[in-house]
Amino acid sequence: MDNHGQNIQQHSKRCRLVLFPLPFQGHINPMIQLANILHHKGFDITIILVKYNCPNLSQYPHFTIRIIPDGLTESEVSTIEVALIPKLNARCVGPFHDSLAQLLSDDPIACIITDAIWYFTQEVADNLKIPRIVLRTSSVSSFLAYAALPLLQDKGYLSMKDSEMDEPVVEFPPLKVKDIPRFGTDDPEAAHQFLAEVVEGTKKASGLIFNTFKELEEPELAKLGEQFLKPTFAIGPFHKYFSASSSSLWTQDRTSISWLDKQAPKSVIYVSFGSIAEMDEEKLNEVAWGLTNSQQPFLWVFRSGLVQGSKCLEILPKEFWEATSKRGYIVKWAPQQDVLSHPAIGGFLTHSGWNSTLESICEGVPMICSYFFGDQMVNSRYVNDIWRVGIKLEKGLERFDIEIAVRKLMIGKEGENIRRNILSLKEKLNLSLKPDGSSYQSLDNLVDFISSFGPPV
Structure with a gap:
């Protein structure tokens, strides 16, 4: 046993946990981070993965990995990822049950x-x-x-007119x-039914984990406690414990950091629309010309699949390249945590x-x-109304609004106020992770809660 193993608490080191992430980048990252956090606290970790979007976990020899079939056809895999969620929930029931039963026959499991x-897992x-704890990878407010x-x-909000x-x-x-959350689906009723299943499954769980911190969402955490009546653990932000880079589904382009090294402090606007969002060519042009007209340096993540029906940068107009060649840099994927912590970044x-x-x-x-x-x-x-740490584009991606927002944030008085607000919030976040801080204490409470699920192995 190594020194780390000798130093961990006796009551938790013999407990085995099984974690089951949803196979999308924004869900895999926090679950793998949580796995590392709990392993560091002394738990034995087994991770069950589906074949779809299976990450390379060779960097995690300290985890036991099980891969189960997902039942997806080749044509289904090529569809929009969000549309796969109900199919995955329906087709993974048997494989997940069998895998978990096999694990259980080998050794006891404290909880999953x-x-x-993954509402079917309840x-x-x-x-x-086996007790089930739910990890919700979104904010408490959105949940x-x-x-x-x-x-x-029932109140009629979902049928209101555009005006x-x-x-x-x-x-x-x-x-x-x-x-109000919408999902760009042709069958909103099915989407609402699916979400109702998720909420109901969460209410039946033994406890809830959120990747947030108390000082950010204290009123919402209180409201959640009143509605769900379950032990809730706000132990985030997870990535402050362990980076997400090793569980990335895309190759990260480190030249983005080299380019940032040559830029002035707080001068660059970083642009990224995440791992699964899609836009049409019209919206792409709005973003491109908004950045062009802002006259500010930018680093733009243009991943494959960002634009419907196109995978290449040539879709951007020639005039855009000519106007921004000296102050813009585009990559397919960036090491986002390193980018955001770079002194050249002034906005996102x-x-x-x-x-x-x-x-x-x-x-x-x-x-x-x-x-x-x-x-x-x-x-x-x-972000816009409550925490006041950013500017919401109320009309969506329109070039004039993007131009104005970038200039406000980077060189305007309003940007200075927003920067003060977010630096104050950053300080509260850092305090939450220190001994006696809210996330630190909540993590200790989670360790005790998991350890109470039965006799150790």
Whole structure:
């Protein structure tokens, strides 16, 4: 046994946990980070993965890895990832149950920790008499919005006209009607039914883990406790314990850091719309010309699949390249945590995914927020209205609004105020991770909670 093994607490080191991440980048990263956190606390970790989007976990010899079939056809794998979620939930029931039963026959399992979107796993856990803890990889505020969808539908908000999108949601401040989570699907009823299953499965779980910290979402955590009546552990941000780079599904282009090294402090706007968002060519041009007209240096992540039907940079107009060749840099994928912590970065044009939002707060980088679907609507509203650490593009990706927002953030008075706000929030975040801090204490409570699930092996 190494020194680390000798120093961990006796009551937890003999407990075995099984973790089951959803196979999307924004879900794999926090689950792998959580696995590392809990392993560091002395737990034995087994991770069950599906074949789809299976990451390379060769860097984790300290985990036991099991891979199960997902039942997806080749044509299904090539479709939009969000559309695969109900199929994965339906087709992984048997393989997950069998894999878990096999593990259980070898050694006892203290509990399973699954992504909340794997709602079917609650029934499997009940059948095998194993406690299930849910990891929700979004903000608490957006999860509460999901839980409120039946109420909002009954109140008529989901059927409001386009002209009413800026009306307030009285039952859920600070949201406006346009901020209610939507999923760009042809079957919104099916999407709402799916979310209802996720919420119901979460309510039946033994406990909840959130990648957030108390000082960021204290009112929302209190509201969650009232509604779900479950032990809840806000132990984030996870990436402050362990980096996500080793679980990346894409090769990270480190030349982005070399380019940033040549730029002036706080001069560059970083642009990334996450791992699964898609836009059409018209919106791409709006982003391109918004960046061009802002006259600010930029680093833009242009990943494969960002634009529907196109995988190449040639889709960008020649005039864009001519105008920005000396102050713009484009890569297919970047080491985002390293980028955001670089002194040259002064702002982040983001899709408002939760991992990106947290990483930006951690580095004190103010945001310009757009959104595409799901929790991103809620996150961007909170960034703009509640935390006041960014600017929400109220009309979406339009070149004039992008230009104005970039200039406000990078060189305007409003940008200075936003920067002060986010640096203050960054300080609170750092304090939460120190001994006696809220996340530090919550993690200790989680360790004790998991260890209470039965006699050690």
